[in-house]
Amino acid sequence: MPLKRLFRGAVVAGYIAFAAYWFLPYTYTFWAPEESSLLSYSGYGASLQLPNIVGNFIFAVWTILALGLFYFYRIARSGLIAFILINFLLIPFNGVSVETGVGSLLLGVTQVLDGVIMAMAFYSPLADEFR
Numbered sequence: 001m002p003l004k005r006l007f008r009g010a011v012v013a014g015y016i017a018f019a020a021y022w023f024l025p026y027t028y029t030f031w032a033p034e035e036s037s038l039l040s041y042s043g044y045g046a047s048l049q050l051p052n053i054v055g056n057f058i059f060a061v062w063t064i065l066a067l068g069l070f071y072f073y074r075i076a077r078s079g080l081i082a083f084i085l086i087n088f089l090l091i092p093f094n095g096v097s098v099e100t101g102v103g104s105l106l107l108g109v110t111q112v113l114d115g116v117i118m119a120m121a122f123y124s125p126l127a128d129e130f131r
Contacts, residue, residue, distance in 0.1 A: 004129065007120045008070055014113035015066040021106035022059055031100075039098050046095030058087075069117060074130040077121045084114060 028039050065083060068076025099107070120126050 003120070003124065003126055007117070007124075007126055010113050010116045010120065011066055011069045014110055014117060015062070017106050017109040017113060018062055019059075021103060021110060024100070024103050024106065035100075039100065041096055042098040043094060044096040046093060048090065048093035069121065072126075072129045072131060077118075077130055080114070080118065080121070084118075 025039075028036050031039065061079075061083060065076050065079050069080065121130065
């Protein structure tokens with residue numbers, strides 16, 4: 001499989017996993033009442049309360065970055081690093097984290113694929129493809 005196709009596949013798979021993780025809370029109403037109650041505690045005690053529009057902005061930024069990476073735009077590589085770093089630095093302010101097994105799986109897949117994407121974008125022959 002050519003390297004470009006593998007890279008683009010990783011970008012698409014990473015985006016799908018991120019989108020599935022992002023929309024997972026909308027399924028919580030279908031869970032048992034006890035589980036829904038526990039899942040509602042996610043974010044409890046957060047020292048940084050962000051409005052919902054910020055969450056939508058984060059999803060939009062990842063969508064734009066994924067498109068940029070898919071078409072090999074250099075700014076998307078740098079944007080991915082900034083995006084991951086900012087999200088990583090915000091973790092301590094998020095409060096309690098309550099996840100489902102599916103959520104943990106999707107988050108783990110997203111993180112691994114982000115690493116694969118970064119490695120391929122910066123440390124492979126594909127690094128020269130970015131314009």
